[in-house]
Amino acid sequence: MSATPLDYLSSAGRRAxxxxxxxxxxxxxxxxxxxxxxxxxxxxxxxARATGGAAETRATPVERPSDGLRWITVxxxxxxxxxxxxxxxxxxxxxxxxxxxxxxxxxxxxxGHQWWWEVQYQGAEPSDTFTTANEIHxxxxxxxxxxxxxxxVIHSFWVPKLAGKTDAIPGQNNLAWIQxxxxxxxxxxxxxxxxxxxxxMGFEVVAEPRDAFERWRTAQLQTAPPPVTxxxxxxxxxxxxxxxxxxxxxxxxAASHYGPDLTHLMSRRMIAAGMLPNNAGTLAGWTQNPQxxxxxxxxxxxxxxGSELADxxxxxxxxx
Amino acid sequence: MKPAAFRTPxxxxxxxxxxxxxxxxxxxxxxxxxxLSTVDHKEIGLRYIVTAFVMLALGGIEALVxxxxxxxxxxxxxxxxxxxQFFSTHGMTxxxxxxxxxxxxxxxxxxxxxxxxxxxxxxxxxxxxxxVYLFAALFLYSGFLIGAGPNDGWFNYVPYSEKDYNPGLxxxxxxxxxxxxxISTSVGAANFIVTFFKMRAPGMSINRVPIFAxxxxxxxxxxxxxxxxxxxxxxxxxLDRQFATDFFRPAGGGQPLLWQHLFWLFGHxxxxxxxxxxxxxxxxxxxxxxxxxxxxxxxxxxxxxATMILGFGVWxxxxxxxxxxxxxxxxxxxxxxxxxxxxxxxxFAWLATIWTGRPVVTTAFLFFASMILLFVIGGVSGFMTAxxxxxxxxxxxxxxxxxxxxxxxxxNVFPVVGAAYFWFPKMTGRMMDERLGRWNxxxxxxxxxxxxxxxxxxxxxxxxxxxxxxxDGMGWDILNLVTSIGSFVFAIGVLLFFINCWKSLxxxxxxxxxxxxxxxxxxxxxxPPPPYNFAxxxxxxxxxxxxxxxxxxxxxxxxxxxxxxxxQAKETIATTPLDALPERIVEMPGDxxxxxxxxxxxxxxxxxxxxxxxxxxxxxxxxxxxALLLWLWPRRELLERREPxxx
Numbered sequence: 025m026s027a028t029p030l031d032y033l034s035s036a037g038r039r040a041x042x043x044x045x046x047x048x049x050x051x052x053x054x055x056x057x058x059x060x061x062x063x064x065x066x067x068x069x070x071x072a073r074a075t076g077g078a079a080e081t082r083a084t085p086v087e088r089p090s091d092g093l094r095w096i097t098v099x100x101x102x103x104x105x106x107x108x109x110x111x112x113x114x115x116x117x118x119x120x121x122x123x124x125x126x127x128x129x130x131x132x133x134x135x136g137h138q139w140w141w142e143v144q145y146q147g148a149e150p151s152d153t154f155t156t157a158n159e160i161h162x163x164x165x166x167x168x169x170x171x172x173x174x175x176x177v178i179h180s181f182w183v184p185k186l187a188g189k190t191d192a193i194p195g196q197n198n199l200a201w202i203q204x205x206x207x208x209x210x211x212x213x214x215x216x217x218x219x220x221x222x223x224x225m226g227f228e229v230v231a232e233p234r235d236a237f238e239r240w241r242t243a244q245l246q247t248a249p250p251p252v253t254x255x256x257x258x259x260x261x262x263x264x265x266x267x268x269x270x271x272x273x274x275x276x277x278a279a280s281h282y283g284p285d286l287t288h289l290m291s292r293r294m295i296a297a298g299m300l301p302n303n304a305g306t307l308a309g310w311t312q313n314p315q316x317x318x319x320x321x322x323x324x325x326x327x328x329x330g331s332e333l334a335d336x337x338x339x340x341x342x343x344x
Numbered sequence: 345m346k347p348a349a350f351r352t353p354x355x356x357x358x359x360x361x362x363x364x365x366x367x368x369x370x371x372x373x374x375x376x377x378x379x380l381s382t383v384d385h386k387e388i389g390l391r392y393i394v395t396a397f398v399m400l401a402l403g404g405i406e407a408l409v410x411x412x413x414x415x416x417x418x419x420x421x422x423x424x425x426x427x428x429q430f431f432s433t434h435g436m437t438x439x440x441x442x443x444x445x446x447x448x449x450x451x452x453x454x455x456x457x458x459x460x461x462x463x464x465x466x467x468x469x470x471x472x473x474x475x476v477y478l479f480a481a482l483f484l485y486s487g488f489l490i491g492a493g494p495n496d497g498w499f500n501y502v503p504y505s506e507k508d509y510n511p512g513l514x515x516x517x518x519x520x521x522x523x524x525x526x527i528s529t530s531v532g533a534a535n536f537i538v539t540f541f542k543m544r545a546p547g548m549s550i551n552r553v554p555i556f557a558x559x560x561x562x563x564x565x566x567x568x569x570x571x572x573x574x575x576x577x578x579x580x581x582x583l584d585r586q587f588a589t590d591f592f593r594p595a596g597g598g599q600p601l602l603w604q605h606l607f608w609l610f611g612h613x614x615x616x617x618x619x620x621x622x623x624x625x626x627x628x629x630x631x632x633x634x635x636x637x638x639x640x641x642x643x644x645x646x647x648x649x650a651t652m653i654l655g656f657g658v659w660x661x662x663x664x665x666x667x668x669x670x671x672x673x674x675x676x677x678x679x680x681x682x683x684x685x686x687x688x689x690x691x692f693a694w695l696a697t698i699w700t701g702r703p704v705v706t707t708a709f710l711f712f713a714s715m716i717l718l719f720v721i722g723g724v725s726g727f728m729t730a731x732x733x734x735x736x737x738x739x740x741x742x743x744x745x746x747x748x749x750x751x752x753x754x755x756n757v758f759p760v761v762g763a764a765y766f767w768f769p770k771m772t773g774r775m776m777d778e779r780l781g782r783w784n785x786x787x788x789x790x791x792x793x794x795x796x797x798x799x800x801x802x803x804x805x806x807x808x809x810x811x812x813x814x815x816d817g818m819g820w821d822i823l824n825l826v827t828s829i830g831s832f833v834f835a836i837g838v839l840l841f842f843i844n845c846w847k848s849l850x851x852x853x854x855x856x857x858x859x860x861x862x863x864x865x866x867x868x869x870x871x872p873p874p875p876y877n878f879a880x881x882x883x884x885x886x887x888x889x890x891x892x893x894x895x896x897x898x899x900x901x902x903x904x905x906x907x908x909x910x911x912q913a914k915e916t917i918a919t920t921p922l923d924a925l926p927e928r929i930v931e932m933p934g935d936x937x938x939x940x941x942x943x944x945x946x947x948x949x950x951x952x953x954x955x956x957x958x959x960x961x962x963x964x965x966x967x968x969x970x971a972l973l974l975w976l977w978p979r980r981e982l983l984e985r986r987e988p989x990x991x
Binding site for chain 2: 027028029030031032033039040042043046047050051053054057058061062064065068069071072073074075076077078080081082084085086087088089090091092093094095096099100103104107110111113114115117118119121122138172174176177178180182184187188189190191193194195196198199213214215216217218219220221222223299319320
């Protein structure tokens with residue numbers, strides 16, 4: 025990822041591509057206007073007869089040398105040109121990006137929750153459908169339809185390199201579409217204030233070539249492998265008994281959909297909604313003390329013993 | 345306002361005997377009784393101004409705490425929940441408790457003086473409006489002080505503000521407090537509108553009204569229309585929370601977007617309501633220091649009205665990302681771009697006034713003139729958000745935070761501080777210190793731009809709004825540090841302003857009636873003005889009554905020292921709305937406790953509703969009724985009752 029993963033002054037996808045030149049145009053016009061007005065103001069003040077206070081003010085007589093109306097007429101006439109150009113360009117750009125250029129090759133349901141993203145890939149058969157979280161994979165060069173829902177409060181779906189924002193509102197289905205021009209990992213972020221941990225509600229979009237995407241998809245459809253070592257077996261028991269109250273691990277007794285699906289947890293680069301890199305250390309820390317890392321998150325602290333934590337870690341490591 | 349029995353007003357000269365008689369009629373009782381019962385617009389205006397500046401200081405302190413938290417990545421000065429209350433309370437304070445009331449304060453103080461009148465149309469309503477504002481502010485802040493401040497931003501989106509996600513008292517304080525504050529705003533707006541159309545001195549026809557009054561008039565008209573929308577929204581939210589109605593709760597079939605429409609239908613016109621009067625301050629103040637009349641008075645007045653009317657048609661640009669149909673977005677996008685034109689009129693009129701005038705650089709001039717640049721910066725960043733595809737990227741990032749601060753600080757705080765330098769002599773009889781004033785100006789100007797200009801870049805680099813912290817590696821660290829430093833420099837500038845006020849109040853040189861050689865009627869009276877404002881009601885002959893001898897544009901002269909005396913009772917004159925022809929003598933009410941009692945009864949009612957104390961609700965309602973009865977009881981001195989037949 026770049027040094028500024030959320031900036032929108034560069035683009036990697038169709039909607040952002042169309043928007044970017046318009047952004048530079050309005051930005052350029054705005055800067056030019058500010059510079060011109062600042063110069064006019066500065067030069068005008070430099071003409072000042074006097075500096076001081078009330079005495080200097082009173083000492084300068086009042087007169088009306090001209091009506092000065094030409095300033096307003098000329099100023100408005102010049103302003104009208106960039107304003108109307110912007111209006112036309114805006115409408116043209118809007119028409120270009122309000123819908124996908126062709127039939128979407130893929131449909132994804134994305135639901136915003138406090139404070140993570142649920143991602144469901146729809147397949148032709150129920151067995152082709154699966155759920156993951158906080159990491160969205162898409163094939164490059166294909167328009168992808170994103171159906172947005174608010175699972176609790178309003179969230180907003182934003183991947184600046186690919187497209188502008190669309191809100192995820194409860195009780196309403198909003199449609200967005202994204203299309204990546206080149207492979208890469210693109211940072212996304214919730215941008216509608218949604219409560220305590222709104223700041224920590226990120227995600228990633230991974231754009232990859234078609235075959236890599238298909239491999240990922242096939243892997244995601246698999247259920248969790250059975251435990252091999254005794255530690256993993258003890259870990260599975262703990263995960264089913266405790267984590268399963270909120271999380272699902274397909275192929276085990278853990279089947280709740282209140283929190284993110286963990287079936288392929290280890291395939292994801294980040295945990296805690298884009299907050300922490302996914303490695304053994306952060307995973308153990310997060311499992312045990314989420315409230316310290318992300319105060320107010322809906323996941324409670326676990327108070328596992330040292331050996332229990334190691335067992336859970338051993339099992340979670342198998343969820344590739 | 346009740347018409348007196350037919351009587352032709354006596355015409356007389358301003359003299360000591362008349363002034364003594366008027367003083368006896370108009371003076372407020374000394375001591376705490378007078379303090380609690382006064383209806384003098386000048387006293388009420390000053391209270392508004394002082395209270396609003398206290399709010400500015402509180403909101404500023406909250407902002408500094410916020411900036412400490414954001415000065416670097418992953419700082420933990422505040423917990424996430426505390427931070428969310430801080431930024432929400434900061435917004436509530438600045439937008440609702442400072443920006444609008446400060447303008448009400450200046451308008452209350454100045455309107456009767458610039459109109460050549462002796463008071464506002466409804467003096468008791470005026471006092472009531474202030475008391476309710478004060479109690480609403482105390483109500484809202486008491487929530488914050490017990491840890492139940494608003495925590496969903498000033499915009500308060502549902503369903504996060506619903507009980508399902510927000511079980512504490514936070515949102516009940518906010519919802520009820522906003523309804524209470526709405527009462528103050530609404531009655532104040534009605535008072536301004538009637539005063540504008542009925543209370544101008546004879547001869548001050550509608551094309552001679554200072555632009556500042558046009559600004560407050562349009563703002564008041566807008567408030568009267570839109571405040572009910574937001575009061576309704578907050579009331580429905582409270583019903584949802586306390587009585588399980590489903591106006592906004594999706595689970596029960598409610599519509600979260602309904603809240604956004606009701607809120608922004610109010611919210612966007614409100615933004616204009618808190619800048620148009622301030623723009624009017626610049627339109628009236630700047631020409632005094634440019635030593636010429638404002639360029640393009642008529643177009644500036646008309647563009648003020650045009651801005652407000654167009655301002656009703658742009659609210660959806662706050663909602664471009666909510667999934668509305670393309671056609672409606674195109675309409676609101678177009679309207680949001682078109683609204684640039686009337687604003688541009690004002691900018692070019694101010695520039696032309698400077699270029700074709702002979703500017704004298706004073707502290708007030710610096711604040712007014714710098715506002716032009718800040719207005720343009722805030723304006724063009726607003727224009728950028730009008731373009732829907734661009735807005736989809738920059739909405740809800742720090743770019744919009746930079747925008748709103750250029751609008752609110754640039755177009756409200758800078759003109760207001762300039763107006764304070766300009767009118768402080770009139771209000772107190774003393775000049776403010778110009779040397780300290782320069783320090784004040786440059787600290788505020790440099791600090792503000794150091795803090796908020798880089799914030800545009802922070803936004804372009806994608807930093808989302810309303811986040812309690814951020815990770816490093818996003819490219820925002822240095823920019824945020826610079827913003828935090830700038831905000832502290834700016835705060836020092838505001839502190840210098842308060843120090844200058846304090847110092848000048850104690851030891852500033854005497855101002856005299858018209859220290860700046862200003863053109864409008866408030867400069868014709870002593871500083872500070874007597875309780876009755878004008879010993880004789882002036883008869884106005886031009887737009888610049890006190891500049892007539894210098895401009896020599898007509899032979900007619902405004903009569904300041906000879907006119908209607910109206911000294912038989914507490915009286916002033918009402919005139920026709922357009923031509924300001926004398927219409928009737930108006931009997932003005934004397935000082936009264938009724939406004940305060942009604943406001944207290946209402947405040948108790950809202951506390952009872954908050955705590956759901958049914959018995960207290962009933963008692964408070966009875967108190968409201970009694971206070972209204974006291975207020976409306978017919979009075980002989982207002983000619984609401986006839987003399988007894990046998991008398």
